[in-house]
């Protein structure tokens with residue numbers, strides 16, 4: 209089962225635990241005065257809010273990341289996990305899981321975000337290959353999330369290539 213909730217096949221228990229945590233946290237919140245929404249709904253997590261109105265630039269910010277840490281395995285005919293990350297359509301289609309790696313506008317439903325999150329059991333790039341494919345920093349993960357939430361724009365004609373230094 210993949211519901212988009214973190215921890216993939218264990219998401220059923222993760223969802224239950226999260227519900228209990230939410231109940232506990234809501235006891236600690238001040239009561240809201242407005243009737244439309246609770247106070248907590250008005251707060252945005254700093255991690256998720258887009259950087260001060262500045263839109264992510266695919267060519268400048270996202271492309272180099274994917275080229276550095278993903279394209280080496282996820283391109284061409286023999287792409288790992290049958291997923292190519294060098295074409296937008298391929299990301300939307302997804303790999304062997306049959307789940308879209310990127311759902312434009314919806315990072316929480318995007319399998320890719322799950323694979324690069326620190327809590328994932330299938331963390332990418334794979335730990336054994338980190339010497340050749342550096343892991344993503346927290347800021348880079350945030351950047352990818354923002355790019356997806358902004359619609360995963362990929363200007364026509366921008367082609368991803370493996371870094372020349374490899375092999």
Ligand code: HEC
Pocket residue numbers: 274277278279280281282288289291293302303304305306307309319320323324330332333334337341344
């Ligand atoms: C060293 C090779 C390697 C690198 C580098 C790598 N991956 Fe992977 N990736 C794999 C392999 C192998 C699988 C299939 C096994 C699995 O699903 O865990 C996979 C699977 C995936 C899947 C699941 C595809 C599906 O539909 O089942 C996603 C999403 C993914 N990788 C994203 C990424 C991203 C994003 C990066 C860069 C940050 C990355 N990978 C870097 C080897 C790699």
